[in-house]
Amino acid sequence: MTKTLDELLPHRDPFRFLDRLTDARLDGCVGEYTFKPDTPFFKGHFPHFPVVPGVILVEAMAQCGGAGVVESDLANSKNILLASVTEAKFRRPVRPGETVRFEIEYVKTSPRLLRQRGKVYVGDEIAAEAEWVCMMGKA
Numbered sequence: 001m002t003k004t005l006d007e008l009l010p011h012r013d014p015f016r017f018l019d020r021l022t023d024a025r026l027d028g029c030v031g032e033y034t035f036k037p038d039t040p041f042f043k044g045h046f047p048h049f050p051v052v053p054g055v056i057l058v059e060a061m062a063q064c065g066g067a068g069v070v071e072s073d074l075a076n077s078k079n080i081l082l083a084s085v086t087e088a089k090f091r092r093p094v095r096p097g098e099t100v101r102f103e104i105e106y107v108k109t110s111p112r113l114l115r116q117r118g119k120v121y122v123g124d125e126i127a128a129e130a131e132w133v134c135m136m137g138k139a
Helices: 054-071
Strands: 020-024 028-034 079-090 099-109 113-122 125-137
Touching: 020 054, 028 054, 054 079, 054 099, 054 113, 054 125, 079 113
Parallel strands: none
Antiparallel strands: 020 028, 028 099, 079 125, 099 113, 113 125
């Protein structure tokens, strides 16, 4: 990849859920993130069986998709805002310490809107999947 994560995303710790973008094409991208055991939400989200909240998995997919379109020069801004989410399904919990792989497909890209769909994998198992629309805004 040619750009750093800081150049690809406006998000910063503790709300950046992408460690690396491993592939960025004109039709999709792939990225990875490891959910560290000391991440604050694990303390309160099912404390005796900590899992990553489903909304965080959707946000993480959208961040990966946003980084991918910025890396591929398909976006006019890195300020890409989630507008809608459909078809969200959660197949298995993601636990502290697990590394996830995001596989994102670009369904439609226009100067103002992105429609994407993606899956979150832990190893070869699908943990979550969704489709979403994002608006692109000027900085």
